[in-house]
Every structure is written in structure tokens, then in C-alpha cells.
Amino acid sequence: MVTTEEVSAREAEVLELVGQHLSNAEIGARLFISVRTVESHVSSLLRKLNVADRRALAQRASVPTSAGRAAAPVLPAPLTSFIGRLPERAALTEMIKKHRQVTAVGPGGVGKTRLALAVAAGAAGDHPDGVWFVDLVPVSDPGMVAAAVAGALGVGEQPGQGLDESVAAALGDQRALLVLDNCEQVRDGVAPFLERLLAACPRVTVLATSRARLMVPFERVYPVPPLSLGADGDSDAVALFLDRAASVGGPPPPGLRDHIAAVCARLDGMALAIELAAARWPTLGPDGLTAGLADQLRLLAGGPRADDRHRSVRAALDWSHALLEPEDRELLRRVSVFVAPFTVPVVARVTGSAPGVVVDGLARLAEQSLLTVTATERGTEYRALETIRQYGTEQLAGSGELDDARSGHLRWCLEEADGLGTGGPDWRARFDRVADDLRAALAWAGEQPGRRGDAYRLARLLAELTFTRTSISESQQRFEQAAALAADPVTAAAMLRQAAAVAGLRMRGEDMHRLRLAAAAAARLAGDTAGAAGDLATAATETYRFSGKFERVPPHHEVVALVDQARELAGEDPAARAAVALAEAAVLTDAFGSAQGPAENAVPETIAYAERAVDLAHRTGDPLAEAAALGALTGAHSWAGDTFGTAATARRRITLLAAAPATPAGSNEVLDALGDATETALGAGDLAGARRWSRQLADHPLLAEVGHRATNWLLMTGALAGDAEQVRASSLRFRDAWQRAGSPVRSYLGPAVAGTAMIHGLCGDDDAYREWTAILDRVGTSPGRDLGYGPVFDAMLLLHRGQAIQAAQRLAPEPDEVWKWVTWIWLHWYVALRAEAGVLAGLPSAGERLMAARATVAGNPVAEAMVARAQALLDGDVERVLATAAAFEAAGCRYQAARSLVLAGGEHAPRGAALLAELGFSLGSLRQADAR
Known part of the structure; x- marks a missing residue:
């Protein structure tokens, strides 16, 4: 026979269930322990009972062990398995070890009973005289608590004793655990019963479950939390x-x-x-x-x-609701309008109640687990779970109080939104705290015909606030909603213009175009023909100005028709005439340099149109209109091959926008101007300016969620400057953001991706080079990849690797043959690299290339140094080659400075190689120098 010391109480329970031919999972569910724990007990029993397998163990289960084991828990058998809750089980188990009366508190349906049963079953070994379960749901009279406990224990009333005394006498000095479930409706009976019981039975522990604390001095409360919610779906x-x-x-x-x-x-x-x-x-x-x-x-x-x-969430809430006093039921209804956590002062404002009354009422609701409570630096915050909030809303509707409660909530939301519009150091945090309430109030007001004005006002405020908060997707939605709620077409047109500008920031070209046309239609409906003209002209301009934001750019003839309509409607209105002039410059001559581009002989006409647009916009006194026109003039100068005029115009635009408002339209202009300034600075060899403006773009809050756009210009700058460290760091943000956005096909991203691939090639990282070349194939092809930025970046890598002949072949076309694709920022880089490749490849035309390049790049510090170095190499003048290293350093191009040392050869090459290694580059060009 097996002795008591050999088989523990829990092992005896497992053995009995093995004898019933239950699986390990079924045993775990029955005993509220994990399958792994069951397996451990089974292994121990096989060893202790010296049997070979589970079948033999089941046979031994019929052999009695010694009679001293703990009494089996008298607990209900769950019909379903108990899932998770390991931290909660551990915490509650530890509490009942340290304290004699613990109350697990939580709202109906949170899982208090199942948790208590699991803990009680697991604690049976610590209570050898029994674990007893008492369900108090059927008990409605507080005076009958002792009877319910006595019934569960099988204790009858003894002569001369009350039932509570009989229970105490039965338990005596036994080490027992008593589980009292669902105490909330008979708290007034449970509290005195427990006080007498625990005083009379010093070794008894009580685990109670309730929706409200029992409010006794010796009570220890464990708030049962909801089930864990893991962000990764593992919870x-x-x-x-x-x-x-x-x-x-x-x-x-x-x-x-x-x-x-x-x-x-x-x-x-x-x-x-x-x-x-x-x-x-x-x-x-x-x-x-x-x-x-x-x-x-x-x-x-x-x-x-x-x-x-x-059987339903409503039934569970009905049970809790029935336990409330009438004034607490009313308060629960009233606070159900809040979606986000709320405070006492807020409830007092919305309900019109005295703060003292609100404090007491919210405390009682929290005690009944109908509200959660959180202490913050701002004060105590309360929150109703969603099901409770929906229940309270039903009660509001049933009592006829819904409109009044919603109206109070709407007034508060409007006041909050107005206050947030004034800003402040913590306004973002304040907005985040009330944003859900603003949205809920707007959803209700928008469906109430009598609240249309309030709904419009709240939609407009929410659109502006979400824009400032950089939630631009919602901002567009709210501006469109405000337009639909507007009382007149003039106001609707204004909101649609704002929505169009936000859509432009989101790179949603089709939305931008649709909303501009809708604004024009609203303006015409209001009789504002000048406003309609401006909208039509702007819609036409944007199809070329922001062509990269469209999935499909509208056909040219449709855009020309918009310009014609705008011209007819503009009349003598200055703003409308300026908008039409800009559309003519953009559409009729393509001054913004889209894929179509003006014919070469139309460049003077393009400049003339753009200058007229700038002049008319300047007369209106609107800096945003003038900045847009300057953007057209920047493109016109670019098509003319005027690199420095292009850069100067872009800088002029930046200066004009220094005080631009942080509105959707203003932000559109600023971002576009910063992009132009960066690119034109690169074209002129102003690497310091390009770094400054590209960093502003990378750090702009509106681009925080679209890292591939934010870092686009930064990557271009770093690539041309040869800043490997910066490119590698920024490229990670670019790639991750681009992939999160769904890997959009956007050809304007090509130069940044090609530059990143080149940098990885210069560093000798062939795997990364192949990865970024594959990304380049996916972002979309354009003629610029073959004739513009593509040859520039390819040639830089080929020259670094000592493949001068291949570089010369990549740059074979004369600049005049590819003028459309090298006049933007690539012209000086193209001709300078072309000259260097010709020299290093030993082409007979190298001298002619140098002469032409020298005239083209004059004034560009980087390109001038490249041409000077090529000339010195052709002349065999090592000192002049070395002199270019200092020029490159001064221009902020350390890679080219190191390359000059390598190309100088001799004793200078190792120094250049060391500098290249320090910068993170491979030593491909050193091999070329040695070959020389």
C-alpha cells in the first residue's frame, strides 16, 4: 500500500481521474491546473507507484491510498475550460495565503467566478479540511446568508444556536477555504456574517466575489481586470x-x-x-x-x-442596475454620453449637477464596478466600459432624457474644441483626451436637423484640430463633412478647398481634383464666378504641378477645357486672373516640368507665361498665390537650363513663405517649396543649403507618418554629397515607411532610391545594392532613370569601381540630346561626370568634353572641382588634382575629396583610401589608381 507521504493530495486527485480514463487536458480542466502540471503529476505517480504505463496507473487508481489526504474541494464542475489568467491566478492565490478575507471585485461578466473557482481548486492543498463553494445568487434576503452557507456545508441548525453559530461550530479550528460567490446584492448580510465567522474560526479563509466591495475593515480587495489584450493577437x-x-x-x-x-x-x-x-x-x-x-x-x-x-450582457447589466439607488441610476445614464475618460468637474458641467453630488455618485458607481477609476496627475478619471455605456444610452432613450443629455455633451464638446483652437503647450495631449468625445458628439449632432449649425461648427473645428494634430486623413474627412453640413454654398466651397488641400498633402491626387471641382460647383451655385474661376484654374494647375500625386492624370484636353472655363468666368477679378495665368503657365506650356514638357523652342514663352503669373499673383497680396507662381517660374528656368536662376527663384519662394500660415494650403506650398529648394540647391552644388532644407522636410510633422516622402530629399542630398552614414540611416526609415504604405508606385521616388542603391554600391555592400535596385524597379520607371538621374548615379558608381569605359558609355548622349532630363538638377552633375569619364576612359573627345563642361558648370563648386580634377588628370598635374580635394571639402563633399587623393596616386592614394574607409566606402577606386 502506498503511504500518505509518498502520494500528495493533488497526486491522489490526478490518480483518481486517470482511473476514470480522462485525458491530461480533461484532468487539467477539472482541477483548474495546466496540462503541463498534470503531466508532471502523472510522471511522479508512475515513478512512485512503480508502474510502467498509464494503463497500469489507471488500474492502480482503484487501490486505496492511505486515508489522510485533504478533502476534495466541494466546487462546481465547470462546463468549459478555463483559459489563461496566469498572473491573476498567481496574485489572487498569494493574497488568500496572506489574508483571511479577500474579495475579488469587478463588473458583471469580467470572469470573477471562474477565476475564484480556479484559485480555490489550486489552493485545496493548503486547506486540508475542505474547500467549499456558496452561490449567493438565489439569496435576496441579507438575513439568509448564514442559511446559504450552512446548506453548502451540510450543517443543520443546532438546538439553542443560530445558523451562523452552527456554521462557526462546524468549521471550528479547521483549515478550510470558503468561497462566497456573488455577494453584491446581500452585502449587508455578508459583512456581519463574515465578521462573526472569522472571529470564531481562526484558521478559515474566505474568498468572496462581488461587483462591489463588502466594506469591512478586514477585507482585502482584488480588482479583477478584463482579459489581457495583446497588440499582436497573442492574449x-x-x-x-x-x-x-x-x-x-x-x-x-x-x-x-x-x-x-x-x-x-x-x-x-x-x-x-x-x-x-x-x-x-x-x-x-x-x-x-x-x-x-x-x-x-x-x-x-x-x-x-x-x-x-x-445569458446576455444586458441581463448581467440589468442585475447590476437593479442594485442601484434611483439617483445613481440617473447618473449612470447621464455619464453614458462620454466615450473617453471623464472627471468630476466635466460631469458637473455637462449635467448641471453640484460637484459634491457628482463625487459621491461616481464613487458609488465605481464601487459597484460600473465605472473604472484611474488616478492621474490631472486628477481622478472615470470611464464606463463600452457595453455599460451602450446600456446607459438605452436607459437614457427609455427615460426620454437622451436629447437633453446629448445636447449638454455637445455644448461641452464645442467649448472644448474652441478652447483647443487657442493652442497651448499641452494642447495635443488635451486634444487626445477629448477627441473621441468630439467625434461622438459630431456623429449625433450630424443626424439632428435642429443641430445642423452646431454640427457644422464642430466638424470644422475637428477638421482644423486633426490637421494640426497631423491626422490628415481624418482632417480631409471632417472638412468634407463640414462642407456637407454648411448652411450656404459659399461656406461649403471654402470647406471643400480646405479638403482639397489636405488631400494634396496626402498624395491623393484624384481626391484633390474631385474636391477642387466640387468647390468650383459650389461657388458657381452661390453666384461667385470669380471663386469658381479660381477653383477651376487651380484644379487644372494641380494636374501638372502635382502630377506625381495622381494614379491617373486627367487627359490634357480635359485640363485645357478647365483653363478655358476659368478664363471665361474670371472677369477682372485679380485673384481669379492670377489663378488663370498660373494655369496657362502650367498647362499650356508645362512650366512645372512634367513628363510632357515644353518643346525646346517654347522655353522663352514658358518663362514669359510664368513671369506674368508671378506678377499678377504679387499684385493680389496673397503670398501663397505668389509662391505657387514662383514654383512655375522655377520650372521654367529649369527647362531653360538656367541652373542658378532656378536655384535663386526657389530661394526667393522659401523667403516668401517664411511666415506662411500653418493651414492645409500653406503647408502644401511650404513642403513643395522646400522640395524645390533642396533639388535646385543640389543642381547648383549648394550642398549645405540642400542639407538644411532636406532636413526640414525630413523633420516636418506632416510627413512624420510618411517617412518615404519625408526622407526622399534627404537621401538625394546624402547620395550626391557621398554621406554614406546619413544615407544608410535614412534609407531604413524610407524603406519601412514605403512598405507600410503598401509599396506605392511613385516615379518621383526614383532618384532617392537610385542614390541609395549607389551608396550601398560604393560601400561594397552588394546585397543591399541589389535590394535597392529591386526597389527602384518597383517604384516606377520614368525617362529620368535612363536619361537623367540614372546615368548620374550609375556613372558615379562605375567610376568608383574603376570602370571608366562603362561610365563613359552610360554618359554617351550629348546633353543637348537629353536636355529635358538633365536640366532639372542633373545637368551640372551629368556634364562634369561625363567629362571625367571621358578623361579616365582615354576618349579622343575628352578635351572637347572638358571645354564644354567648364563653360556649363561655372559657379557650381562641386561640379567645377570635378571638371578641374578631370583636366588636371588629363594634364598629368598631380598638384592640381590634390588642390581639388580642398575644394571638395569646402563644398561639403568629403567622398569626392577622398577620391581626389586616390586619383592623385602615389603616396597620396593610401591617405585617400584611409579616408574612404573612414567614411564607410570600399576601396574600388584605389585599384584604379594603382593601375595608373
Whole structure:
């Protein structure tokens, strides 16, 4: 016979269940322990009982062990498995070891009972005289608590004793655990009963569950949290959903795990709600379930629970609601309008109640687990879970108070939004705290005909606030919503213009065009023909000015028709005439340099149109209009091959916009101007200016979420300057953001990607070079890759590797043959590299190339130094080659400075090689120098 010391109480329980031929998983569910723990006990029993396998162990289960083991827990057998809650089980287990009365508190449906049962079963070994469970749901009279406990213990009333005394006498000095479940409705009876029991029975521990604290001095409270919600879909909430869904129709596919995590988050991790939602999974699927969450009380009904309170979320809430005093029920209804956490002063403002009354009422609701409480630096914040909030809204509607409560909430939201518009150091944090309430108030007001004016005002304020908060997708949506709510077409047109500008910032060319045309239609409806002309002209201009933002640019003839309509409507209005002039410069001559481009002999006409547009815009006194016209003039100078005139115009535009308003239209101009300034500075060899402006773009808050756009110019600058460290760092942000955005096909990203690939090639990282070349293939091709930036970056890499003949071949076309693609920022780089490649390849035309290049690049410090170095190499003048190193250093191009040392050869080459290595580059060009 096996002795007591050999087999523990828990092992005896496992042995008994093995004898019933239960699996390890079934044993774990029955005993509320993990499968791994069951396996450990089975292994121990095989060793202690000296049997070979599980079959023999089951046979031994019929042999009695010694009779001293702990009494089996008298607990209800759960019908479903217990999922997760390991931290909670550990914490609650530790509490009942240290304290004699612990209350697990939480709202209905959070999982208090199941947690208490799991903890009680696991603690049976610490309570050898028994674990007892008492369900107080059927008890409505506080005076009957002792009777319920006595019934669970099997204790009858003794002569001359009350039932509470009989229970105390029965438990005496036993080491027992008493689980009192659902104490909330009989708190007034539970508290005195426990006080007498614990005083009389010093070794008894009580674990209670309740929606409210028992409010006794010796009580230790454990707030039961919702199930964990992991951002990656790996959480107790998701595990519970998957388990329950599998039991009613098969587990959801693994690919829907994130969707299920989102559903669980919408349900605030409430166990009952998740179980009920999982039960609807087979019939509703992911889409139906998500849609149904808008009315959770209807969706989360009809569960399989035997307990009527838990057959639906509404039933669970009805139970809690019935326990409230009338004034607390009213307060619960009133605070249900809040979506975000709220404070006492806010509730007092919205409800018109005295702060003292609100404090007491919110405290009582929190005690009943109907509100969560969080202490913050700003004060105590309260929040109702979503199901409770929806329940309160139902109660508001049923009591006829909904309109009044919503109206108070709307007034508060308007006041908050107005106050946020004034700014302040912490305004973003303040906005984030109330944003959900603003959205909820707008959703309600927008459906109330009598609240249209308030709804428009709130939509406009929310559009402006979300724009400043850089939530530009929502900003566009809110401006469009404001336009739909506007009282007149003039106001609607103004909101549509704002929405169009935001769409432009989002790179949504089709949206931008649609909204501009809608603004024109609204202006015409209002009789504002000049405004309509401006909108039509701007819509035409933007198709060329921002062609890279379109998936499909409107056909040229449609755009010309818009210009014709705008011209007819403009009349003598200065702003309209300026807008039309800009459209003519952009569309009729393509002054912005899109793929079509003006014919070479039309360049003077392009400049004339652009200068007229600048002049007319300047007369209006509108800096944004003038800046847009200067953008056209910048493009015109570029097509003329006037590199320095192009850069000067771009700088003029930057100066003009120094005080530009932080509006959608103003931000559009600033970002576009910074891009132009960066690129034209690169074209003129002003690397310091290019770094400054590209850094402003990279750090601009509106580009924070679109890192591939933010770092686009920074990568171009770093590549041409030969700054390997900066390019490698920025390229990671670029690639990650581009992939997060869905890897959009945008040909304007080509130069940045090609430059990044080149830098990795210069560093000798062939894998990274291939990766970025593949990305270049995916961002979209353009003639510039073959005839503009492509030859420049390819030639720099080929020359670094000592492949001068191949570089010369890549730069074979004369600049006049590819003038459209090298006049933007690439002309000086193209001709300087072409001259160097001709010299190093030993071409007979090298001298002619040098002469032509010298005239073209005069005034560009980087290109001049490259041409001077090529001439010195042709002449065999090492001292002049070395002199170019200092010129490159002064221009901010350390890579080329190191290359000059390498090309000088002899004793200077090792110094140049060391500098290249210090900068992170390979030593490909050193091999070329040695060959010389």
C-alpha cells in the first residue's frame, strides 16, 4: 500500500481521474491546473507507484491510498475550460495565503467566478479540511446568508444556536477555504456574517466575489481586470475567443487572429462578452461580428450559460442596475454620453449637477464596478466600459432624457474644441483626451436637423484640430463633412478647398481634383464666378504641378477645357486672373516640368507665361498665390537650363513663405517649396543649403507618418554629397515607411532610391545594392532613370569601381540630346561626370568634353572641382588634382575629396583610401589608381 507521504493530495486527485480514463487536458480542466502540471503529476505517480504505463496507473487508481489526504474541494464542475489568467491566478492565490478575507471585485461578466473557482481548486492543498463553494445568487434576503452557507456545508441548525453559530461550530479550528460567490446584492448580510465567522474560526479563509466591495475593515480587495489584450493577437482574450468559437463551429482561420484581437478590444476584454461574441462567430463571421458591435447589447445575447444573469450582457447589466439607488441610476445614464475618460468637474458641467453630488455618485458607481477609476496627475478619471455605456444610452432613450443629455455633451464638446483652437503647450495631449468625445458628439449632432449649425461648427473645428494634430486623413474627412453640413454654398466651397488641400498633402491626387471641382460647383451655385474661376484654374494647375500625386492624370484636353472655363468666368477679378495665368503657365506650356514638357523652342514663352503669373499673383497680396507662381517660374528656368536662376527663384519662394500660415494650403506650398529648394540647391552644388532644407522636410510633422516622402530629399542630398552614414540611416526609415504604405508606385521616388542603391554600391555592400535596385524597379520607371538621374548615379558608381569605359558609355548622349532630363538638377552633375569619364576612359573627345563642361558648370563648386580634377588628370598635374580635394571639402563633399587623393596616386592614394574607409566606402577606386 502506498503511504500518505509518498502520494500528495493533488497526486491522489490526478490518480483518481486517470482511473476514470480522462485525458491530461480533461484532468487539467477539472482541477483548474495546466496540462503541463498534470503531466508532471502523472510522471511522479508512475515513478512512485512503480508502474510502467498509464494503463497500469489507471488500474492502480482503484487501490486505496492511505486515508489522510485533504478533502476534495466541494466546487462546481465547470462546463468549459478555463483559459489563461496566469498572473491573476498567481496574485489572487498569494493574497488568500496572506489574508483571511479577500474579495475579488469587478463588473458583471469580467470572469470573477471562474477565476475564484480556479484559485480555490489550486489552493485545496493548503486547506486540508475542505474547500467549499456558496452561490449567493438565489439569496435576496441579507438575513439568509448564514442559511446559504450552512446548506453548502451540510450543517443543520443546532438546538439553542443560530445558523451562523452552527456554521462557526462546524468549521471550528479547521483549515478550510470558503468561497462566497456573488455577494453584491446581500452585502449587508455578508459583512456581519463574515465578521462573526472569522472571529470564531481562526484558521478559515474566505474568498468572496462581488461587483462591489463588502466594506469591512478586514477585507482585502482584488480588482479583477478584463482579459489581457495583446497588440499582436497573442492574449488571453483572443485565446478565450478561439476556444469558444472552436466549440461551436470550428476555430477561425489563423489569418483572422488580428481581426479577432480587434473584436476583443472593442469588447474591453470582458470574458462574458467575448464568450457570447464567439458563440455568434459561425453565423456572423468577421464582417457581421464587427458590424454587430455597434449594438453590443443586441449582439451579445442568447449565450449557453445556465445562469440567466449571464445569458446576455444586458441581463448581467440589468442585475447590476437593479442594485442601484434611483439617483445613481440617473447618473449612470447621464455619464453614458462620454466615450473617453471623464472627471468630476466635466460631469458637473455637462449635467448641471453640484460637484459634491457628482463625487459621491461616481464613487458609488465605481464601487459597484460600473465605472473604472484611474488616478492621474490631472486628477481622478472615470470611464464606463463600452457595453455599460451602450446600456446607459438605452436607459437614457427609455427615460426620454437622451436629447437633453446629448445636447449638454455637445455644448461641452464645442467649448472644448474652441478652447483647443487657442493652442497651448499641452494642447495635443488635451486634444487626445477629448477627441473621441468630439467625434461622438459630431456623429449625433450630424443626424439632428435642429443641430445642423452646431454640427457644422464642430466638424470644422475637428477638421482644423486633426490637421494640426497631423491626422490628415481624418482632417480631409471632417472638412468634407463640414462642407456637407454648411448652411450656404459659399461656406461649403471654402470647406471643400480646405479638403482639397489636405488631400494634396496626402498624395491623393484624384481626391484633390474631385474636391477642387466640387468647390468650383459650389461657388458657381452661390453666384461667385470669380471663386469658381479660381477653383477651376487651380484644379487644372494641380494636374501638372502635382502630377506625381495622381494614379491617373486627367487627359490634357480635359485640363485645357478647365483653363478655358476659368478664363471665361474670371472677369477682372485679380485673384481669379492670377489663378488663370498660373494655369496657362502650367498647362499650356508645362512650366512645372512634367513628363510632357515644353518643346525646346517654347522655353522663352514658358518663362514669359510664368513671369506674368508671378506678377499678377504679387499684385493680389496673397503670398501663397505668389509662391505657387514662383514654383512655375522655377520650372521654367529649369527647362531653360538656367541652373542658378532656378536655384535663386526657389530661394526667393522659401523667403516668401517664411511666415506662411500653418493651414492645409500653406503647408502644401511650404513642403513643395522646400522640395524645390533642396533639388535646385543640389543642381547648383549648394550642398549645405540642400542639407538644411532636406532636413526640414525630413523633420516636418506632416510627413512624420510618411517617412518615404519625408526622407526622399534627404537621401538625394546624402547620395550626391557621398554621406554614406546619413544615407544608410535614412534609407531604413524610407524603406519601412514605403512598405507600410503598401509599396506605392511613385516615379518621383526614383532618384532617392537610385542614390541609395549607389551608396550601398560604393560601400561594397552588394546585397543591399541589389535590394535597392529591386526597389527602384518597383517604384516606377520614368525617362529620368535612363536619361537623367540614372546615368548620374550609375556613372558615379562605375567610376568608383574603376570602370571608366562603362561610365563613359552610360554618359554617351550629348546633353543637348537629353536636355529635358538633365536640366532639372542633373545637368551640372551629368556634364562634369561625363567629362571625367571621358578623361579616365582615354576618349579622343575628352578635351572637347572638358571645354564644354567648364563653360556649363561655372559657379557650381562641386561640379567645377570635378571638371578641374578631370583636366588636371588629363594634364598629368598631380598638384592640381590634390588642390581639388580642398575644394571638395569646402563644398561639403568629403567622398569626392577622398577620391581626389586616390586619383592623385602615389603616396597620396593610401591617405585617400584611409579616408574612404573612414567614411564607410570600399576601396574600388584605389585599384584604379594603382593601375595608373
